[in-house]
Amino acid sequence: xxxxxxxxxxxxxxxxxxxxxxxxxxxxxxxxxxxxxxxxxxxxxxxxxxxxxxxxxxxxxxxxxxxxxxxxxxxxxxxxxxxxxxxxxxxxxxxxxxxxxxxxxxxxxxxxxxxxxxxxxxxxxxxxxxxxxxxxxxxxxxxxxxxxxxxxxxxxxxxxxxxxxxxxxxxxxxxxxxxxxxxxxxxxxxxxxxxxxxxxxxxxxxxxxxxxxxxxxxxxxxxxxxxxxxxxxxxxxxxxxxxxxxxxxxxxxxxxxxxxxxxxxxxxxxxxxxxxxxxxxxxxxxxxxxxxxxxxxxxxxxxxxxxxxxxxxxxxxxxxxx
Amino acid sequence: xxxxxxxxxxxxxxxxxxxxxxxxxxxxxxxxxxxxxxxxxxxxxxxxxxxxxxxxxxxxxxxxxxxxxxxxxxxxxxxxxxxxxxxxxxxxxxxxxxxxxxxxxxxxxxxxxxxxxxxxxxxxxxxxxxxxxxxxxxxxxxxxxxxxxxxxxxxxxxxxxxxxxxxxxxxxxxxxxxxxxxxxxxxxxxxxxxxxxxxxxxxxxxxxxxxxxxxxxxxxxxxxxxxxxxxxxxxxxxxxxxxxxxxxxxxxxxxxxxxxxxxxxxxxxxxxxxxxxxxxxxxxxxxxxxxxxxxxxxxxxxxxxxxxxxxxxxxxxxxxxxxxxxxxxxxxxxxxxxxxxxxxxxxxxxxxxxxxxxxxxxxxxxxxxxxxxxxxxxxxxxxxxxxxxxxxxxxxxxxxxxxxxxxxxxxxxxxxxxxxxxxxxxxxxxxxxxxxxxx
Numbered sequence: 001x002x003x004x005x006x007x008x009x010x011x012x013x014x015x016x017x018x019x020x021x022x023x024x025x026x027x028x029x030x031x032x033x034x035x036x037x038x039x040x041x042x043x044x045x046x047x048x049x050x051x052x053x054x055x056x057x058x059x060x061x062x063x064x065x066x067x068x069x070x071x072x073x074x075x076x077x078x079x080x081x082x083x084x085x086x087x088x089x090x091x092x093x094x095x096x097x098x099x100x101x102x103x104x105x106x107x108x109x110x111x112x113x114x115x116x117x118x119x120x121x122x123x124x125x126x127x128x129x130x131x132x133x134x135x136x137x138x139x140x141x142x143x144x145x146x147x148x149x150x151x152x153x154x155x156x157x158x159x160x161x162x163x164x165x166x167x168x169x170x171x172x173x174x175x176x177x178x179x180x181x182x183x184x185x186x187x188x189x190x191x192x193x194x195x196x197x198x199x200x201x202x203x204x205x206x207x208x209x210x211x212x213x214x215x216x217x218x219x220x221x222x223x224x225x226x227x228x229x230x231x232x233x234x235x236x237x238x239x240x241x242x243x244x245x246x247x248x249x250x251x252x253x254x255x256x257x258x259x260x261x262x263x264x265x266x267x268x269x270x271x272x273x274x275x276x277x278x279x280x281x282x283x284x285x286x287x288x289x290x291x292x293x294x295x296x297x298x299x300x301x302x303x304x305x306x307x308x309x310x311x312x313x314x315x316x317x318x319x320x321x322x
Numbered sequence: 323x324x325x326x327x328x329x330x331x332x333x334x335x336x337x338x339x340x341x342x343x344x345x346x347x348x349x350x351x352x353x354x355x356x357x358x359x360x361x362x363x364x365x366x367x368x369x370x371x372x373x374x375x376x377x378x379x380x381x382x383x384x385x386x387x388x389x390x391x392x393x394x395x396x397x398x399x400x401x402x403x404x405x406x407x408x409x410x411x412x413x414x415x416x417x418x419x420x421x422x423x424x425x426x427x428x429x430x431x432x433x434x435x436x437x438x439x440x441x442x443x444x445x446x447x448x449x450x451x452x453x454x455x456x457x458x459x460x461x462x463x464x465x466x467x468x469x470x471x472x473x474x475x476x477x478x479x480x481x482x483x484x485x486x487x488x489x490x491x492x493x494x495x496x497x498x499x500x501x502x503x504x505x506x507x508x509x510x511x512x513x514x515x516x517x518x519x520x521x522x523x524x525x526x527x528x529x530x531x532x533x534x535x536x537x538x539x540x541x542x543x544x545x546x547x548x549x550x551x552x553x554x555x556x557x558x559x560x561x562x563x564x565x566x567x568x569x570x571x572x573x574x575x576x577x578x579x580x581x582x583x584x585x586x587x588x589x590x591x592x593x594x595x596x597x598x599x600x601x602x603x604x605x606x607x608x609x610x611x612x613x614x615x616x617x618x619x620x621x622x623x624x625x626x627x628x629x630x631x632x633x634x635x636x637x638x639x640x641x642x643x644x645x646x647x648x649x650x651x652x653x654x655x656x657x658x659x660x661x662x663x664x665x666x667x668x669x670x671x672x673x674x675x676x677x678x679x680x681x682x683x684x685x686x687x688x689x690x691x692x693x694x695x696x697x698x699x700x701x702x703x704x705x706x707x708x709x710x711x712x713x714x715x716x717x718x719x720x721x722x723x724x725x726x727x728x729x730x731x732x733x734x735x736x737x738x739x740x741x742x743x744x745x746x747x748x749x750x751x752x753x754x755x756x757x758x759x760x761x
Contacts, residue, residue, distance in 0.1 A: 062576040064733065083578050091576030093569030099330055101337045106330075113326030115577045159573060168576070 012040050013076075015088075015166045015197045016061060021070035023056055023221075030056045031067070032221035038166060038197045043188065045208040046201045047312060048218035054201045057218070058168050061199065062091055074166065087116055090164035094171045096151045097158070100144040104135050104154055107143060112161035122161075129157040132187060149180025153187055160191070167191070169200040173207060185210055205308045215308065217315050225315050229308055236276070236314055237306035243277035243284065244310070245291070246300040255296050262287060265314045274313050277303060327587025328594075331558060335595070344557070345595065346602050349550035353603045356546055357611055360538035360670075370459055373421035375401045375412045377429035378444075382475055386427075386434060386464075389471025393463050416448050423456040424448030425464070435475045437483040466521060473516040474507040537699045541670060543607040544694030547600040548629060548687050549658065549667040554599055555592045555630075555637035556654040562588060562641045563650060581729040585642065589634050589722060596630025597623075618697045621704050625693040625711060632686050632714040635721030642728040661685040689713045 014037035023031040031053050038044050046054050059065045060072055063079030063086060072078060077085040098107045108126040117125055130139050133153040135146075143151060156172060172188070173181045181204075188198065188211060202208055208215055209229050217225040217232075225232055243264070250270050251259060259266070264275035277284060288301055304310075335341050374390070376383050391398050399421060401408050415421045424447070427434070431442040445464065449457045469476050481499055485491060491499065509516045516522075562584060565571045574584055604622065608615035615622060637654075644650035662668055664678060665687025671679050682688045689710035696702035696710070704711070 095569035097569030
């Protein structure tokens with residue numbers, strides 16, 4: 001994995017460029033003018049609720065789906081028209097896409113050859129991938145005997161044997177425990193340090209905060225927010241904390257007016273509201289008193305450090321859960 | 323790149339004992355069963371199980387039954403004569419399937435050694451309509467035993483009828499006839515030809531290259547081999563749909579090789595697996611039943627490779643055209659059973675009505691069987707079996723091209739239809755509709 005490290009969003013041109021991508025599916029705009037760039041040595045995390053367009057965007061980036069308008073450029077070329085440029089791309093599926101009856105080494109050999117690695121370098125690449133995955137002592141074990149975390153790491157390195165410049169990861173840690181997830185994160189950070197550009201979809205906001213150089217939030221086929229996690233949090237909450245209120249009843253018009261006056265935004269059918277709040281607890285107490293006076297009964301009032309979850313809740317009106 | 327998927331499938335097979343058993347042992351066992359059935363029922367020996375009740379119990383009836391006992395085609399079970407109750411027992415044995423057919427020599431009938439037509443018939447065949455074919459088989463055996471084993475009785479009846487109808491023999495002529503009949507009986511008992519048996523008028527000229535049993539061994543080997551080729555090829559090809567579900571397809575599609583790597587790698591593997599599978603069956607036919615494989619190994623190999631390509635191509639076409647494993651298996655099982663029945667893999671086509679025989683020509687099983695029969699039965703050269711081999715080759719080529727085309731269209735179709743683990747369009751449409759409905 002001898003990639004030259006570069007700063008995220010630095011002077012290098014983007015490896016993956018998606019410009020004004022539009023894809024209609026049965027009358028729906030699955031992609032509605034998406035613009036996205038991915039630079040060497042950065043992890044761009046794609047967030048959004050189910051159906052927002054994340055999978056379509058990944059399939060587009062691979063050249064699997066033809067756009068109705070707009071364009072995709074991988075290292076300056078259209079991956080649909082130029083199959084050879086796809087050798088610069090790796091794709092890590094959400095499922096454990098390995099052969100269970102083959103050993104770790106055999107799986108890597110098979111996928112290496114499928115991705116066009118020459119026989120001369122295959123052995124070396126496989127050894128390298130095994131080291132990266134931390135599976136040196138299990139290289140001859142059949143995959144079905146590996147733990148979930150080991151399989152996840154194998155699933156990732158199986159897409160790196162041909163030394164791609166860009167890797168697309170579709171929920172790479174789904175279904176693994178915290179410890180295994182941390183080892184996957186460690187692997188991804190090392191890959192980033194080696195200059196790999198990674199576009200990663202996840203529903204795990206803590207993963208996004210832990211890994212992302214930049215976050216793009218998709219909703220209804222559009223990128224509605226884009227930037228580094230700290231930028232997005234700062235943009236939404238400034239230096240304040242996040243207030244989240246869960247009401248017992250749907251508010252009437254006067255209640256809605258009051259909530260909006262307090263800079264809160266709704267989610268989940270107007271029951272949950274969130275927004276920035278001063279860290280001054282007296283201010284929070286005053287705010288809740290006003291709600292009670294307006295006849296709004298609260299089930300939960302929570303004040304916490306602003307994070308991506310709050311950003312996403314305010315941007316999309318939906319919560320993402322682990 | 324295709325060799326990589328070839329290797330993955332090969333290792334998968336070698337590590338799956340169940341699949342190994344299904345691919346190589348089951349077809350061989352099935353072939354042995356079929357070969358035993360064919361050779362037992364259509365070889366030199368009919369092996370008809372006959373229950374016999376002799377109520378007459380005179381010298382003539384004893385001689386007739388003795389002649390039947392000597393027949394290699396019959397297994398005779400004699401019942402003790404105990405009056406009408408045993409007739410019912412005889413009928414019950416046939417009705418219950420203990421005997422294929424029954425033979426009754428009734429006491430209250432015309433004698434066996436006199437011209438018939440005056441009283442009840444001296445020979446009664448008790449039959450089950452479900453085994454109607456046993457009646458002409460037994461009739462033929464009785465006729466052969468009567469004229470071959472009892473020529474003096476048959477001739478004596480003719481002489482007696484001659485005297486009754488047309489002329490009277492003098493004492494001297496009668497003595498000569500009696501001497502002649504005695505001589506005939508002596509010849510028959512000594513196993514010499516009497517010139518009276520119908521068999522003495524027949525000669526046999528077989529048009530096949532080898533003996534009858536070997537013909538049917540070659541036929542059943544080809545029949546079983548192609549049917550299992552189809553089953554095994556489909557089993558291997560649907561792993562493409564498993565790879566779609568597991569995400570392997572997603573990973574490969576993102577690479578430079580694309581779907582062709584998977585389709586062609588699997589095709590190559592299925593061809594090799596098919597050749598080995600057919601090889602096992604024909605080696606069993608060679609070692610176990612004397613089929614002359616070594617003398618025909620080159621044409622056999624050509625036909626086997628082409629037949630394996632046909633099965634592999636059709637299986638890959640099915641796998642690329644179907645969306646789920648269940649769909650593919652359901653269609654495959656139905657189609658394979660139908661073409662195997664029509665194509666002669668289950669029952670020889672000569673037993674079928676003419677219309678079905680004609681329909682059978684549309685199936686690859688028939689082409690494969692024609693080619694194998696041509697090699698081992700008629701001793702044909704490759705040129706002479708060019709038609710069935712060409713039909714298989716053409717089918718293989720078209721199926722392989724169609725499988726590649728369908729796979730490409732489904733992966734990179736103009737409307738963006740994909741066969742990946744998470745078809746994005748489907749997921750998106752479903753979820754967006756659900757969200758719209760909820761809102």
